[in-house]
Amino acid sequence: MGTSAVQSRTIAFIGLGIMGSPMAANLVRAGHTVVGHNRSRPAVDRLVEAGGQGADSIAAAVADADVVITMLPADPQVTEVVLGENGVLAHARPGTLLIDMSSVSPQTAVAVAEAGGDKGVRVLDAPVSGGEAGAVEGVLSIMVGGDAADFDEAEPIFGALGTTIVHVGPHGAGQTVKAANQLIVAVNIQALAEAVVFLEKAGADLPSALEVLGGGLAGSTVLARKKDGMLNRDFKPGFRIDLHHKDMGIVTDAARATGAVLPLGSLTAQLMASARANGDGSLDHSALLRGVERLSGRTAE
Known part of the structure; x- marks a missing residue:
């Protein structure tokens, strides 16, 4: 202290x-x-x-x-x-x-x-x-x-x-831990986005579903902070996909340098890159939801 x-x-x-x-x-x-x-x-x-x-x-x-x-x-x-x-x-x-x-x-x-x-x-x-x-x-x-x-x-x-x-x-340790943070957050957002599309396609009441999920082991800060934006398709940037894309590059480069194998991290980095390639770079990273919608045959509005 x-x-x-x-x-x-x-x-x-x-x-x-x-x-x-x-x-x-x-x-x-x-x-x-x-x-x-x-x-x-x-x-x-x-x-x-x-x-x-x-x-x-x-x-x-x-x-x-x-x-x-x-x-x-x-x-x-x-x-x-x-x-x-x-x-x-x-x-x-x-x-x-x-x-x-x-x-x-x-x-x-x-x-x-x-x-x-x-x-x-x-x-x-x-x-x-x-x-x-x-x-x-x-x-x-x-x-x-x-x-x-x-x-x-x-x-x-x-x-x-x-x-x-x-x-x-x-020196540098703070950035290493931040890279790990960005890995965890990106994978969490992607998983939440997939759950949202799955629940909607299955006809579930989405607000109720996310409420109960938030109270169990699936609960997370990501779910608490990002669910309203996903529900309302409001992707006003708190943290832009452009920046998270940059951070996933840091994660994958650092992992390669240290010999750490990150299968989910690598996949999520590609999904982040896809969101950016589809014009979503200026949106909040919760707009990974739009990528799941595209993959699922839904038009992202």
Whole structure:
């Protein structure tokens, strides 16, 4: 646990998307000075309205920061924002704590940590699970890789963002655990989607069926959080298929590198790729349901 009470820190927050915006706002509410930067200005303006500050460049955002948090879509953006000519490491002060909360490959996490070390910047990889709802409610699960002392320093900050906060090992370990999380979530969503199509084709009352399934061994956070969207065919993105497709690539690459054989993971990765190929990439990952409908001869509306 953290060794001291929560103290106000100056935090640069780079990447104010679906997840980053509510996370940054929660840090403001926790009493921190949050300076936000995003490629598109409206997200920065929303943070300012929530009590934060805005910056027009990475350099301006990190200039006076004790802590820099990045929350970006994928490896190329993390590489550019952190390691680029005008990136975080080019402008952050020595001793700054950089926390990358994006979901990237373990190899990228290790590379960022090594580059940070060369600049005197301490680095944690701290990907999250819980989706948009978890970010808004401040109940994310946060899996953290890096040095234990840096984790202890960061834990009060994580406490404003999540409720399950675990140091899982050295640099890159957080991303390895996140890859496992994305494997489990994808397979769960696919199984739920198949159950929904099966139940509907069999003529069952779907809301009643999902209610009773949720109370037994088939119950899961995925079922609880995704059933309403599936019932209503409402696939407003909390976590886009495009991003889960990217994450399944991380899973399959890491599994190959470690010699782990993942039959269901490989199949689900292909089904995720199919959803994307069919134009569903911008929808929530619960839209895997549309793929099952296509395979079952039903027109996905």
